[in-house]
Amino acid sequence: MRPSHEVGIAGYGAYVPRLRVRTADIAAVWQARGAAAPAVAEKSVPGLDEDVVTMAIEAARTALDRSGMETGAIGAVWVGTESKPYAVKPSATIVAEALGITPHVVAADLEFACKAGSEAMQAAVAFVGSRMVEGALAIGMDAAQSKPGDALESTAGCGGAAYLFADAADALAVVEASVSHVTDTPDFFRREAAHYPEHGGRFTGEPSYFRHTLAASRTLLAEVGREAAEFAHAVFHQPVPKFVERVAAELGFTRQQIRTGLVGLRMGNAYAGSSLLGLAAVLDVAAPGDRIFFCSYGSGAGSDAFCFRVTERIAARRRGPTVVEYLDRRRLVDGYGHYLRLRGKIRGA
């Protein structure tokens, strides 16, 4: 897919909370004797004063600041998340209000499991590319949910990124093309009034993550007529690092190409924020002319793949905290009990 007018990223910003829990502390409580070693050593945890809204505002402020755009030029804001503080009531209006871009703005929360953030990117490209608005803000952010004791608890992290899309003439990275690939595949879901999501075990792998990620990626590569080797970086959704390594290998990307974007290794899987954070980490270091391959995955299920080309404006836009700085800024929580309190998992508290 390509918009009628060329669109790009004018500014971007990331956010990852400071707190971390060691996955070994989680495994010790659940006594998973002999189970496979945790996929990541630690994962990010929201503090008592952090949620999807506060984190989205923080990331969006960095994006706005980097873009240099006037707030009045922003005509749309979407927050893609599966952990919005209100079940009914938009997070996007709080974010828009805090950024000072209300009231003449399209605003909504999007839900597509871990693909909600890239869904917002597709919408932003369309709004800007059709010149309905000058700037559109797409945010993917999660304080990822997982049931205590479930396998997901050892990876479900917290954080995300915001992207301000605008005309390509002012972009630090231009959108060359995108595709979306969805089917009705119920690999992971949370029913109305359920506390935690459920998943289909290994069904989340082959017929879900791999099938959609590979299909969307291959379709986009064919559409832009490029080989994996022509990209400086590749970013994928990161449920666990080994999933990313496998899709990269199947598509012909090297470990070197995925290394920068694989932020999940240090903070777990931030669900709707995961691939968007990886992209932000890549933009932190990319050089003008670099091509970036991006493919999200969301359960339910589908993938959005994007091809970006970095412009010479990138260096001048690198103000504010980098993803690596957020990852380095870390403090361990005081064990699993403290983690449970922070995540609101202690009943009756």
Place this chain on the structure above:
Amino acid sequence: MREVFIIGAGQTRVGERWDLGLRDLGAAAIRAALDDAGLETVDALVAGNMLGGALNGQESLGALLADAAGILPAEAWKVEAACASGAAAVRAAALSVAAGVHDVAVAVGVEKMTDAVSDRVSAGLATAADGDYEASHGLSFVALSALLMRRYMHETGAAREDFAPFAVSAHRNAAANENAMFRDPISAEDYAQSPLVASPIGVFDAAPVCDGAAAVVICARERLQTHHRAVRIAAAAAATDTIGLAHRADLLTLGAARRSAEKAFAASGFAPQDCDLFEAHDAFTIITALSLEACGFAPRGEALERAARGCFGRGGCIPLSTCGGLKARGHPVGASGAYQIVEATAQLRREAGPNQVPGARVALTQSIGGHGSIAVTHLLEA
């Protein structure tokens, strides 16, 4: 009663078959068996299945599979005997031919387990236990097996690790079976380090949840043709025991397994020492041990000691689960009994490839439902 023969065998690859449903799996195995027999259709179909109603929302598998396999309007119905459903289907089809009601019948065992979340699968499997006195109190199928294993260890002094040879041997055999689910060999050390499911049962003691279907075509002697590579069903026998464990006089004697084996040996004139291979119901390593003892391949309490001596490996006194068994080929529950018979047929036809037991002439298969509440034993002769 007429003599009956297996003239066609078919199977699907066992595994997490995300792309295939109950009807696809069943029809594929039936068509493969009919192709093998060189037939377009049959007089009757018997489908063995345990969880179609509980997990797939599908009963009336006779009509479903007769339609899907293109053999309408053949007589068709489902038989259910928990994990022994596939073997019960073969026995039922063989009975109908032996009785002279049908000349040619096909039996299929089919199970589609991976479309349901694991809690539902566990609840479904627990329906093979005593609903009033076991399952409703929270005893899962694995937990009941764990109680048996714990009792066996208590009475014999065996350690958990002593059960390892069954799992190691099954995985080694599955490596050469292209239809098997787990084709990676494991070591005794892997077994020892595997996570516990329900102590003392670990992951490598237990057969996997999976999908699959296997089928055999059965006919009377007068319908045999030279191209059939026929295998004779020398005996088929079934027996039952208490559905729950609480009322067993001896927990470590699987009465149904023993009686069905005794009946099969008596009917065929064969004895345990005449068998060249044994396809056992190795859903859990403890059940392997108890089944071996029930069939006369080891005295009570001595199966592990014989396993340690290599008695049940390739080239041992009685090669066991030669294509990987339930443990490593996979255990699509209502299909497993049919898989055993398809694999034993391959052995007797000398078509078992790297797993071929040299000179195999007589094969024993035993499929066990519940924790020994029902057992179906077949003796096949080349």
